Amino acid sequence: MAKSKSTQKPVEELTYEEALAELESVVDTLESEQNPLEDSMKLYERGQALVARCGELLEAAQLKVQKLAGESAAPFEEELE
Amino acid sequence: MQPTLFSTLHLTVSQITFHIRKMLENDPQLQDVWVEGEISNLSKPNSGHIYFTLKDKNASLRCVMWKADATRLRINIRDGMSIEAHGKIAVYEPQGQYQLIVNSIQPKGEGALYQEFLRLKTMLQAEGIFDEERKRAIPELPRVIGIVTSETGAALRDMLNTLRRRLPLARVILAPSPVQGVDAPPALVKALAALNKQQPDVILLARGGGSIEDLWAFNDERVVRAVADSNAPVICGVGHETDFTLCDFAADLRAPTPTAAAELATPTTLNDLQESLSDFDARLSSSMLNLVADEKSSLAALVSRLKYVSPERQIQSSYQRLDELSRRALSALTHRIALQSKHVDGISKKLQALNPEAILSRGYAIITRNEDGAVVSKIIQAQGKMKARLSDGEFDIIRDS
Known part of the structure; x- marks a missing residue:
């Protein structure tokens, strides 16, 4: 736990995968480990923020399509029907 | 060759057609064969079956594709098309004709x-x-x-x-x-x-x-x-x-x-992600609720232990002891009083036995002098006005002799 505290990024900077992985570990910790109540409260608050972050990202998700040209990928404009 | 009446085979048309049919249809090679050629005389009647002739330079072969196979055709066949047809050779007895029953067709070259x-x-x-x-x-x-x-x-x-x-x-x-x-x-x-x-x-x-x-x-x-x-x-x-x-x-x-x-x-x-997110959300909340519930119950346990050792409890206990002592004192006192009261009753009864009134009721009288209230027990003492006391009262008397 001390470890995750020192490396904790603000949730706004997390990708969906990062947020989800951290959420998973927060829930696991809360469910399985005995921590001081204050630490648990902090974990819980962090977990809530992570849930919100994941929810936002899912809501806002839009498929990004890029096209390879040589070695680099550029945004791909789909032709509309 | 001259026909002879004594030929070994002498059959009806039906019999020989049946014989030929059996010969052709029993040949395994003819029952699973690819035939290459050009389509002509294509006919697609309403029945859904397809009829055509496959030709090359020197020969032609009548072909039928039954409806069930025809509906699975993926290419649009037409006259003049070069194709490869797969099927089996059969004999159509009413016409005395052999034909290819086609079950699949592909453009020429696909075979290769x-x-x-x-x-x-x-x-x-x-x-x-x-x-x-x-x-x-x-x-x-x-x-x-x-x-x-x-x-x-x-x-x-x-x-x-x-x-x-x-x-x-x-x-x-x-x-x-x-x-x-x-x-x-x-x-x-x-x-x-x-x-x-x-x-x-x-x-x-x-x-x-x-x-x-x-x-x-x-x-x-x-x-x-x-x-x-x-x-x-x-x-x-x-x-x-x-x-x-x-x-x-x-x-x-x-x-x-x-x-x-x-x-x-x-x-x-x-959808799955949203579901698993709400699942995590629920687990998060319930783990926190459990945690709080656990904390509450260990707190409650501490409170009860604290009560047990608190001075308040000692004071209560002292009060209780005091109450107990006072109750015991009271009960001891009551007991003593009861004993004493019994004792007094006994004495009172004895006293009663000694009461002169009891003698009076047996017919005796007590005579007292009015002058000084002294009891007259000898004749010499009987002087002046006196009172005679009987068991139920008294009356005045005077000595007259």
């Missing part, structure tokens, strides 16, 4: 392609390129999905729509390539290599439906090897459900269509 397909398949299979052990798992939640297909085909549109609907969280990298013609195989190989450099989690190799020639690039040895060598797992969705290409065998997963390939590439959908 199919032979090549089988040869390559056998060779690559022997090399182990199609082995199940080589197949890699498709990731549950791909972040980057590579697509190799034609930039302009409907297949790309179908796949993007499917991915957008199922997993808009993903990033798609398209490596466009022609998917048919002589340029297609090297271009497909190059697209696969370029895409692999981007390290996608999975690659979709796809093309819409078409004839076997249209799909041929996906049977090209170079393309098949590139699929097998891909770093990222490949899902192959070429043509329709019924089309099998060698790329299908070499891929880690075969999809019946491009749309299905996009579905297989996204085992976890946005």
